[in-house]
Amino acid sequence: MKLKQAIIFSVAILAGGACLAxxxxxxxxxxxxxxxxxxxxxxxxxxxxxxxxxxxxxxxxxxxxxxxxxxxxxxxxxxxxxxxxxxxxxxxxxxxxxxxxxxxxxxxxxxxxxxxxxxxxxxxxxxxxAHDQDFYALKDVPHGNVQQILFPSKSTSTSRRAFVYTPPGYEKDKSKKYPVLYLQHGWGEDETAWSNQGHANLIMDNLIAEGKIKPFIIVMTYGMTNELKWGHLKEFKVDSFQTVLVDELIPYVDANFRTISDRAHRAMAGLSMGGFETHSITLNKPDVFSYYGLLSGGIYTPEELGGKTKPKLIFISCGSRENPDRVNDAAAKLKDAGFNVVSFVSQNTAHEFQTWRRSLHELAPLLFKD
Known part of the structure; x- marks a missing residue:
């Protein structure tokens, strides 16, 4: 029977977990x-x-x-x-x-x-x-800004959107320059995900207030992934997004924000599909980024990294309900091959934002330490 009038909804959802009576x-x-x-x-x-x-x-x-x-x-x-x-x-x-x-x-x-x-x-x-929600809670600490930018993209014949997090104090000290993390969303999401669902800005604000990280800028843009149908990940081609990111967005950010515009102060990471993009682009452009992060987004092998400019850090993570053995085994092989690698497993989570919030919280203090 079709609905004949407006429906007022208020609802919640079922998820995994042991059932109780x-x-x-x-x-x-x-x-x-x-x-x-x-x-x-x-x-x-x-x-x-x-x-x-x-x-x-x-x-x-x-x-x-x-x-x-x-x-x-x-x-x-x-x-x-x-x-x-x-x-x-x-x-x-x-x-x-x-x-x-x-x-x-x-x-x-x-x-x-x-x-x-x-x-x-x-x-x-x-x-x-969550029992550990304090690390992304809204607190009475200095806050950074998340602003929308529109940057020109000749390769796609349009202006494209990105969101940029600048840390507390960015507007006051006009002489200070910052490293940059390019942080990608997952399949079916967009450039709003890391701020809205992931609370990336609050995670950063709290870490900075606690003195646990060196402040840096985060850039979040649309990864051109929604054209890909579910189940066809292997058919995805990263070329067009790589052009947008490396040839268009990065130069725009470096020209319009106070960045330290060299490889040593530039990182790329992503969750799920964004991790796949990170994996491909960092291997294709090893002279652009020095820190790599795959959050439920696959692994690196020593063989595919061989002969390329060596990254300062490789970070790989997942939830304990995903494939933690694969992540830990990959990290062990990379360490044996002489790479600086850190693995992280989020306990009692799967392919979901709590895994990725925790992963960013672990990754951020490892970036730009020198």
């Missing part, structure tokens, strides 16, 4: 921190369960889907003439998750929550409080 679920639910102003649902409890309430009087079925591409999910139960309610069957992983609703076969976002670009569309988002 419903009688063991604590009744300390609170609205998700990503809810729209004044919206009470979805709600999350201290165990990581999510509870939802949807007003959809003319719907015959409602399902909550989650994760990249909307895999998984749970069916909701109609408890009255208009209301669909329920609690997830198990606790969700800590951190950020995408989700959407399937109502009578149609895909909808939840007006109860904010939207985030992922899975090649604007998806609803929910945040499960």
């Amino acid at each position: 419903q009688s063991d679920v604590k009744e300390d639910f609170k609205p998700s921190t990503l809810n729209q102003p004044g919206q009470l649902y979805p709600q999350v409890n201290s165990q990581g369960y999510a509870r939802f309430r949807i007003v959809a009087p003319y719907a015959d079925s409602v399902k909550v889907s989650l994760g990249l591409g909307g895999r998984g999910g749970t069916k909701l139960t109609k408890t009255g003439d208009s209301v669909w309610t329920g609690t997830t069957e198990g606790p969700m992983d800590e951190g950020f998750h995408y989700y959407h609703l399937t109502v009578d076969g149609g895909t909808f976002n939840d007006p109860g929550t904010l939207n985030f670009y992922g899975s090649t569309r604007w998806e609803s988002g929910i945040e499960i409080p």
